[in-house]
Amino acid sequence: MPNEIERGFAALSSDAERGLLLAGPELRRQAAKRHSRRIAVTAGAAVVLVVGAVSAGWAVTNTGDDPNTSLPPAVSGTGAASTPAAPASSAPSLAPPSSSTAPASPTTTRPSTTAPTTKPPAIPGSVPARALLADSDTGVSDLARVEDEFEPLEFCSKAKFASEGEVGVRATVRMFYRGPKSEPTSVPDDTVYNTVTVYRGDGAEDYLTELRRAVEACPTGKVGTSEAQFDSLGSLGTGDESILIDRSYEARDGEGEPVNNGSRNHTYIAAIRVGDAVTLVDGRGYEGWGAARADFERQLAGRAAARLQDWRG
Template sequence: MSRELSELYRSLAEDADGRTLALPEELRGRADRRARRRITGTALGTALLVGGLATGTGLVLAEERGPVAPPAAVEPPSSVPAAPTASTPPAATAGPVVPTGGTPRATGTPAAAGSTRAAPPRAPGRVPDRAFFVQAASNRTGIEPSFRDTDALPALCDARYRSDAGIVQRRTRNLAYKLPQTPQGYVPDGSYAHTVTLYRPGRADEFLRELRAAVRGCPTQPGVGGGNASTSRLRLLADAGFGDGSVLFEIRTPARDIDGNPTGGGEVRLIRAIRVDDVVTVLWEQGWEGTSSPRSQVDADSRRAVAAIEDWLR
């Protein structure tokens, strides 16, 4: 035996002596595990092959039968409407919706910059002099009207007006008048406390309601009628055709002479409150030296008062 071969055997022997041989049970376990992995891999490959064949067969049959209809949509119960998603904006329409009558419905689109639409009227903030009417030439006495801080109405028992909280401004003037047939330079036939009050929206109509209730609640009252101590009787009168609404009432008091003795006659005072929008004008006819209020003259001046306010608010 050659020297090289002897050294090779010796090297193999040394290497074999340094290794521990596995027991027979361990060798059989390793062989069993390799066999199981081989069987599992074979079964998995077979399953994949069968699945592929089934899928291909299904596709071929589907092409022969035609397209398969999609499943029918299931509507939600009518009692539970679908809630819209808050983050999804509504779909824009292609154009304005036209109702049955054929007139396009307003879409809410703001007017263009060059629009000629008139600006809304500005609400007044004060009562100017021009809100008070100008007397007819035949009624002027030569006594100039004067603005005074005085009552707009006579006291009506214990009436209070909640609408006073809505007053923006109130102005009152006193003016005398004569009847057309009275010659110039004679004593006036009567006088007014003429008031114009500007209210916040909605409070003017409230005042008229309160005034009606106050007159109904005060049918008699002592000492009303320009210093006459006799008991006065108050009552509402039918009224229409003035502004947006009006209240007319009278105060009737037995007439007395300068000594306080009854004369058998009576003094009649007419008070009319007229609403025009958020403004109320009051004509309180106060007479002159015991004269009574002529209804025709009060009506004529009431129409002038309404026209003045309408011109102011226009």
């Protein structure tokens, strides 16, 4: 038994020599060094945690500031500044939203201020007979279609009719007229030309304007070889607009000579517009004699306006 104990101590002594066991003072010195290192590491980790918490608190409390203000840099455990990329969950982003994610601003639809346009009626191929005075109208006889080219009314050199450039289609008829007091076989009271013209664009309105200006610019003028006087009698009160003109000449006897007593023979012109068309009734008298205004206005101008309204209105 004692021999076995001695052999055990001898083996333990041999293993201790191979393990290079440190002496007591050296072991105490290294143990103290490891303890101080653990304290340093623990303190450093605490500093990192404190700095991180301060940084997060700054970011949260400053989210309402200028979005262009950058976050302060993170501080490492060694005290050196660094700017690592912040994780997505660390703090709310201060960058302004991109245009792709910005909410669309509400749009207000404004009502159109453009007035709806009405397409004008097409220019017809011709003027039908029903748009003109006819034999069936009271007092009309010997009606015939005029094939000669239309000539604008004569006033004076100041009268201009630029609307002739806007003429679409036109037709003219000539007739004799006898008033209600005249016998059917008696001498006519008036020789009448009725012309219906359809204009392009504003030509019809322009023509009425030009007629009014002609009367104003030409209170007197020549019609053929005769001196004439022109007076506007105002509107006829029919159609879209109208005008009645008194055209008078010095009275003459049966031989065609002036009577030299100041008397005048009166003839009348009526123009009535309906839309883009105008009916012109031109009474020229008969063999130097004038006509009665009441018959002309009621029987001729009134009937011509009704026919045009029926066709073009």
